[in-house]
Amino acid sequence: MTLPYLKTRRLVLRPLNENDAEAIAELGGKDFDVARWLTGTSWPYIEGEAEAFVSSLMQTDPFESEAVFAVTLGGVFIGTVAIEAPGDLVELPETPTLGYWLGRAFQGNGYASEAVEAVLDWAFATYETQTIAARAFESNTRSRAVLRKMGFKPHSMTDRFVKALDQRVANVVVRLEKQDFERRSFAA
Template sequence: MSMLPELKTRRLILRPIEMSDAEAMVALAGKDFEVARWMTSFTWPYEDGAAEAFLKTVVGKDPFETEALFAITLGGVFIGVVAIEPPGDLDDLPNLPTLGYWLGRAFQGHGYASEAVEAALAWAFEAFETDAIAARAFEDNFRSRGLLRKMGFKPYSMTERFSKALDRRVSNVIVRLARTDFDARKEAA
């Protein structure tokens, strides 16, 4: 039984990821270079069984030890993922949970990512009892960086990560969102 709740937004339902989501993950991200290229963890070409192997490490496990992984669904259709990794993913901000997300290309540009990320952040601030959340994005991923800025994240530092899809080290911007900034933005909205 998952310890993760279902999160509902205006248009989306974020539900705990399931083993049965593997096929959709491969179709939307594993087989689309324009999605995979922005992620450090995806091999390219995507290896058969990689999605299942990854999901086995998360599904049914303690989300506060592995990661809290939500399937983003629109009308019951899987369109992407939003994840909150427990503290420890980033050397620069080792005490903070880390946000990550991706959407299938057909679902980008409609505000779904903002909607999903906002819901996941609101949940994570409570669930992890934290006063800040970190994230990182490739330096040239202007869309993702724009979304994070809109949520109230502020630049914190730079790091390099090896991108399997691009087969090289990539500059990443590490950003930090204070709970006070997140709450202030919501109140202003």
């Protein structure tokens, strides 16, 4: 099964493809200011890591593993937004999990909020779920602000190993109820 194209006011979110590996490496893997916030990215960047990531995604059903959307602005890749199938979080094992990142040059313009909102709308319908979870480093105030803006509420604390930092980092686990998301969307 393939992912759809999602369009927002300024962005197009499309299924990730093999041609995106170079942009993933440049914008995420080779920029420490981005890589430091991602749990699975090595530092220093290991050549081929982005290609291996994309290749593994191409071989799995996105609805059984991870549905990753390339976020594009005017056709230019600027980051990703993903929904991981239930099972990623021990704290909420039956709940799909949201994750996202943008290249540093594209941060601070509202693109993350725009992309996340589109994927959440899609995910609630596609997964027929009443709740979506996310986690963010406790110290990542910008990411946590995006999640709050979407209506996520704190659920618990956990810690995850971060390859780029070579240490475990405290994470806030948050959850979003479909009714809260719809209420927030309707009010806007």
